[in-house]
Each structure stands twice: as structure tokens, then as C-alpha cells.
Amino acid sequence: MSDEPTRSAAATAALAEVERRPGAPKPDPILVADGVVRRFGGLTAVDVEHLEVQRGAITALIGPNGAGKTTFFNLLTGFDRPDSGTWSFDGQSLAGVSAHRVARGGMVRTFQLTKALARLTVMENMRLGAQAQRGENILSALLKPLWRRQEEEITARADELLRRFRLDAKREDFAGSLSGGQRKLLEMARALMTQPRMVMLDEPMAGVNPALTQSLLGHVKDLREQGMTVLFVEHDMDAVRDISDWVVVMAQGRIVSEGPPAHVMSDPEVIDAYLGAHHDQDLADRAASDDPEVAGASVQPAASTTDPEPRP
Amino acid sequence: MDFGNILSFTAGQILGVDAIVYVLIAIGLNLHFGYAGLLNFGQAGFVAVGAYGVGMSVAIFDLPLGVGIAVGLAGAVLLALLLGIPTLRLRADYLAIVTIAAAEIFRLVVRSAVLRDYTGGSDGINGMARQFYALNPIPEGSYGFGPWTYTERGAWIRLIGLLLIILCLVVVALLVRSPWGRVLKGIREDEDAVRSLGKNVFSYKMQVLVLGGVIGCLAGFVLSLSRGSVQPDNYSTQLTFLAYTALLLGGAARVLGPVAGAVILWVTLAFTDTALRQAVGAGYIPTWLMDGVQVGQVRFILVGLALMLLMAFRPQGIFGDRRELALDVR
Numbered sequence: 001m002s003d004e005p006t007r008s009a010a011a012t013a014a015l016a017e018v019e020r021r022p023g024a025p026k027p028d029p030i031l032v033a034d035g036v037v038r039r040f041g042g043l044t045a046v047d048v049e050h051l052e053v054q055r056g057a058i059t060a061l062i063g064p065n066g067a068g069k070t071t072f073f074n075l076l077t078g079f080d081r082p083d084s085g086t087w088s089f090d091g092q093s094l095a096g097v098s099a100h101r102v103a104r105g106g107m108v109r110t111f112q113l114t115k116a117l118a119r120l121t122v123m124e125n126m127r128l129g130a131q132a133q134r135g136e137n138i139l140s141a142l143l144k145p146l147w148r149r150q151e152e153e154i155t156a157r158a159d160e161l162l163r164r165f166r167l168d169a170k171r172e173d174f175a176g177s178l179s180g181g182q183r184k185l186l187e188m189a190r191a192l193m194t195q196p197r198m199v200m201l202d203e204p205m206a207g208v209n210p211a212l213t214q215s216l217l218g219h220v221k222d223l224r225e226q227g228m229t230v231l232f233v234e235h236d237m238d239a240v241r242d243i244s245d246w247v248v249v250m251a252q253g254r255i256v257s258e259g260p261p262a263h264v265m266s267d268p269e270v271i272d273a274y275l276g277a278h279h280d281q282d283l284a285d286r287a288a289s290d291d292p293e294v295a296g297a298s299v300q301p302a303a304s305t306t307d308p309e310p311r312p
Numbered sequence: 313m314d315f316g317n318i319l320s321f322t323a324g325q326i327l328g329v330d331a332i333v334y335v336l337i338a339i340g341l342n343l344h345f346g347y348a349g350l351l352n353f354g355q356a357g358f359v360a361v362g363a364y365g366v367g368m369s370v371a372i373f374d375l376p377l378g379v380g381i382a383v384g385l386a387g388a389v390l391l392a393l394l395l396g397i398p399t400l401r402l403r404a405d406y407l408a409i410v411t412i413a414a415a416e417i418f419r420l421v422v423r424s425a426v427l428r429d430y431t432g433g434s435d436g437i438n439g440m441a442r443q444f445y446a447l448n449p450i451p452e453g454s455y456g457f458g459p460w461t462y463t464e465r466g467a468w469i470r471l472i473g474l475l476l477i478i479l480c481l482v483v484v485a486l487l488v489r490s491p492w493g494r495v496l497k498g499i500r501e502d503e504d505a506v507r508s509l510g511k512n513v514f515s516y517k518m519q520v521l522v523l524g525g526v527i528g529c530l531a532g533f534v535l536s537l538s539r540g541s542v543q544p545d546n547y548s549t550q551l552t553f554l555a556y557t558a559l560l561l562g563g564a565a566r567v568l569g570p571v572a573g574a575v576i577l578w579v580t581l582a583f584t585d586t587a588l589r590q591a592v593g594a595g596y597i598p599t600w601l602m603d604g605v606q607v608g609q610v611r612f613i614l615v616g617l618a619l620m621l622l623m624a625f626r627p628q629g630i631f632g633d634r635r636e637l638a639l640d641v642r
Contacts, residue, residue, distance in 0.1 A: 115504060141486070
């Protein structure tokens with residue numbers, strides 16, 4: 001915990017000099033995408049000219065519904081094929097690489113709709129995440145002595161992660177019996193079993209109760225402290241503001257803005273695309289600020305009755 | 313009614329060749345459906361490839377039995393690859409459609425008149441078991457006791473069948489408890505999640521399709537060698553669905569599920585068959601309700617009814633774990 005400010009500060013410092021515009025080059029990019037286009041019939045779901053993701057930082061990918069964030073995620077992780085485009089992870093081209101090879105290469109993802117493997121226990125879910133298991137070969141699987149040692153090491157590592165994610169009490173339960181939030185935690189812990197260099201989280205906070213959100217945010221920050229790069233899609237603006245070093249905004253398939261959270265949230269492009277003018281106010285404030293207008297309208301009955309436009 | 317006869321005939325089915333064959337078929341299906349979630353509706357095709365592989369090699373091309381066995385096994389592997397390569401990347405239902413069609417195509421092709429010289433057409437292949445029984449080390453005589461009394465031939469085929477079952481069960485038990493089996497179960501639950509963890513899902517599905525198909529092909533060897541003949545119409549879709557019945561009866565994704573399910577299925581079929589036949593013969597069931605010829609159909613109706621009750625009150629099968637079914641699998 002002592003070096004938490006250093007990693008976070010390092011990421012902030014590294015990004016301080018970066019231009020605040022779509023496609024801005026980063027000092028040390030781990031992921032670089034160029035001209036990634038995905039069309040579904042006549043609809044262009046993703047059209048990203050250039051994107052760089054800074055190593056060791058937490059980058060948020062935000063945008064209104066249908067902006068193409070998840071599609072872009074799917075393209076980057078090999079779960080979908082683009083119509084055109086190239087991208088590289090840590091210097092290695094990933095275009096056309098299948099999903100399981102992307103994961104083996106150190107870039108692991110989670111899903112918007114959590115994919116806990118219901119009829120496997122929590123522990124079996126975790127073990128499945130470990131890479132290069134000798135026992136996963138059909139022939140050596142028949143001879144337990146060949147993989148027993150490795151299985152013990154994997155189990156030890158899984159136990160440690162389960163403790164960190166407070167799932168150790170659920171170790172032998174079926175993953176299907178976990179709550180929605182616990183499934184999110186399990187999915188993140190399972191992804192870490194692959195020992196990734198970059199973690200892609202698709203809406204990690206969706207459907208999680210507020211108490212668990214804090215702990216999830218803590219875990220995401222932990223990933224950065226351990227030297228991992230995080231790219232995550234999220235709708236919860238408080239969460240984005242809280243943890244991200246850099247924010248990328250997508251709208252209608254394109255990247256419309258980039259910058260630190262504070263910059264992006266005041267960028268008129270973003271506000272137009274997505275957030276609305278009242279994004280930084282609480283609902284209570286908004287109601288209060290709306291009041292004079294409502295009152296104003298009510299003292300001008302003639303104007304309000306002749307107004308053909310209904311009030312929004 | 314002769315209750316002793318009914319009971320002894322029923323008990324005999326526990327070690328019946330039919331039960332042995334269906335245990336093997338269902339073990340293969342258990343790998344496909346129970347562990348990997350692959351909907352293979354064409355297991356009859358794999359059984360037929362085994363039967364025709366050995367039958368054609370031995371009886372028509374006069375090759376040694378060993379070559380026939382090898383041809384059958386190679387055929388099963390080839391069929392699995394042929395079915396798997398185009399369909400395993402697609403959604404599960406495509407495999408179901410392609411396998412059921414492929415099994416029927418195979419049956420209709422081998423029974424066609426054009427191929428009569430090679431496959432025996434609709435008459436099938438006869439006199440194919442001579443080499444197999446020549447290998448029988450058991451001296452002539454009668455073995456066993458009570459309802460389980462067999463000639464040396466009956467004992468030989470059962471011995472081979474049981475050894476194959478034990479071999480398959482040991483292999484399945486070792487595999488499903490290994491990390492390999494863990495990947496399979498993961499694929500059954502959600503293959504995208506498994507892919508995102510760096511596993512080559514296509515390769516695992518292909519491996520299990522081949523392995524389960526080969527086990528089905530072993531059942532084809534036992535079935536054809538026990539009868540000394542191959543009849544194309546024995547390998548229709550009914551074979552596949554009865555094997556699924558046995559599997560669900562015993563409990564899918566349980567190592568011993570197929571064994572219990574197949575034995576119970578054949579014991580029940582034998583019991584209802586003899587009991588109904590005797591009841592009709594003795595006049596307990598009036599002929600306006602049912603005659604001896606109709607018994608063959610009615611017993612399947614009764615077994616179907618029993619299955620529906622089982623699914624209603626014990627949907628997890630004999631060995632299943634109700635806890636698993638109660639889970640929210642989304």
C-alpha cells in the first residue's frame with residue numbers, strides 16, 4: 001500500500017504532457033490500434049482511427065449506449081473480426097489472432113454479462129485460469145503424477161487470490177450459487193490467474209451493489225499497483241472519475257475525446273455526445289436549479305398553454 | 313403366468329449384449345453431451361462405422377480381424393473430423409443437425425442397392441464373426457449360473473464387452489478428474505469464458521468428439537460381432553435416442569451414469585415385454601385391449617411414461633446431483 005501513490009502518481013505524471021485530443025500519442029503505449037473498422041451491414045459500429053493505451057495506467061473507455069465500446073473490446077481481444085485495421089499489444093501484432101492466443105499473450109478480458117462457469121466450483125473456475133497446464137493435454141491428463149505438482153502450485157496461487165477477493169469462504173461452492181457481485185469478483189480473480197500484463201474489464205461495476213463497488217474499485221487500483229495495465233468500459237461516472245488516469249470517449253463508433261477525467265468531463269464534445277449539461281450535479285441540485293424555471297413557467301400561464309413544445 | 317420365467321429373463325438382461333452395447337454408446341455420449349455439452353445426435357453413425365468397418369473388411373474383403381478393427385477405428389476418427397471441422401466453430405445446435413443428418417446419410421448409403429457388392433445393401437453383411445470366435449480361448453461348454461448361463465461364445469463376447477466397458481470407464485474417470493476434463497466442463501458452461509482464459513476451445517471439442525465417437529465405434533464392434541452380422545437398419549436414429557435415454561436415466565456427467573442407465577433401461581424393457589406377453593397369453597389382459605403383437609410397442613410406451621415420471625421427479629437421473637440442476641446457469 002505504501003507505494004500506491006507512486007504508481008498512481010507515475011501514471012498521472014506520464015500522461016500529464018500528453019495532448020488532450022483523440023488519437024494522442026502516449027509516452028509508453030502498450031496497446032496501439034490503427035484504422036480499426038467494424039461494420040454490421042450498413043451500420044459502422046466501430047471506426048477507430050488511432051488509439052494508444054499507456055502502459056501501467058488505468059484507462060477508462062466511456063460513451064453512450066451503442067457507441068461501440070463492447071464491439072471495440074471484442075475486436076481487440078479476438079472475439080470478433082474487424083473489416084479492416086491493425087493493432088498491436090506490447091509490439092506484437094494482434095490483428096487476426098484468435099481469442100485464446102490473445103489471452104495467452106497476456107491480454108485478458110472479462111465480460112459485460114458475467115460468465116461464471118456455474119456448474120464448476122469457485123476453485124475449479126480459478127484453476128481453469130492458469131496457463132500452460134500439463135494436465136490439459138489429453139495424454140498427460142491420464143497420468144496424474146505428471147501434473148499433480150503443478151496442480152498444487154496452481155491451487156496455492158488460486159487460494160491466495162481468493163483470499164484477496166474475499167471469496168475464500170466460497171471455495172467449494174458452485175459458482176452458480178454466487179451473487180451477481182461475487183460473480184464479478186470471481187471473474188476478475190479468474191482472469192488474474194492467467195497472469196496477464198493487461199486486463200480489459202467490460203463494465204466491471206454493472207449490477208453491483210454500492211458496498212461492493214468500493215471493493216471492486218480497490219481491486220482495479222490494485223491491478224495498477226501490481227504493474228498491470230487496465231482498460232475498462234464503465235457507465236458509472238463516479239467510478240471513472242475515482243480510478244482512471246486517462247479517459248477515452250467513444251460516440252457512434254469513433255473516439256471523440258481523450259484526456260484526464262476532469263478534462264474529458266468538461267469537454268463540450270463529450271457533453272454533446274453523451275453526458276448532458278447536468279452531468280456533474282447531483283439529482284437534488286438539479287431539481288433545485290430547475291425550480292426557478294418551473295416557477296417561472298407557472299407564473300406565465302398564457303405562455304405555457306400556448307407553447308406547442310412540451311417541457312422536457 | 314410364470315413369474316420365475318419373467319424374473320430370470322429380466323435378470324439375464326443385466327449382462328445382456330444389448331445392455332453392454334448401450335453402456336458403451338452412452339459412455340461416448342456422456343463425454344460429448346454430459347461433460348463437453350456437445351449435442352451429438354448422430355452417435356448411431358459412429359456405431360455403424362465401427363460395425364461396417366469390421367464387417368466389410370472381414371466378410372467382404374477377406375482381411376484379418378485386426379485390420380477390420382483398425383479400419384473401424386480410423387473410420388470413426390475420420391467421421392468425427394469430418395463432422396467437427398465445419399460445425400464446432402458454430403453454435404451447438406449446428407452440430408446436432410449435422411450429426412443426425414450424417415448418421416442417416418451413412419445408413420442410407422450403405423443400404424443402397426448400388427453398393428450391394430461392398431456393403432450388402434439392405435441385407436447387410438453376414439458371417440463376419442468367424443475370426444472373432446476362432447480367437448475364443450474359452451473351451452466349449454456352459455458357463456455361469458441361473459439366468460446368467462452362457463455358451464462359450466456368449467461368455468466370450470460378454471468378456472470382451474465388459475473389458476471394453478472397464479477400459480472406457482477408467483479412461484473417462486481419469487480424464488474428467490484432470491485439468492483436461494476441467495476445460496471440457498468449462499466449455500459446457502460457457503465456451504467464450506474458456507476462450508478468454510487462453511484455451512483452444514475448438515481443439516478440445518474436436519478431441520472429445522473423436523474420443524466419444526471412437527467409444528461409440530467400439531460398441532459397433534461388440535454389436536456386430538455378437539450377432540455375426542451387420543444390419544443397416546439397426547443403426548437408425550432410434551439407437552442414438554435410446555442411448556440418450558440411458559444416459560439421462562443414469563445421470564449425465566457422472567462416470568457410472570451410462571452404466572446404470574443402460575442396464576436399467578434394458579431390464580425395464582425386458583420386464584415389461586415378458587410380463588405383458590405372459591399376461592396376454594394367460595388372458596389377464598383381454599385381446600381387445602392388446603394382443604401379443606402389440607406388446608412390443610406398448611412396452612416402449614410404458615418405458616416412455618416411466619421416463620417422463622423420472623424427469624418430473626428426479627430430473628438429475630439416478631446418480632445426478634440435484635444441487636447442480638437448481639443452479640442459475642446463466
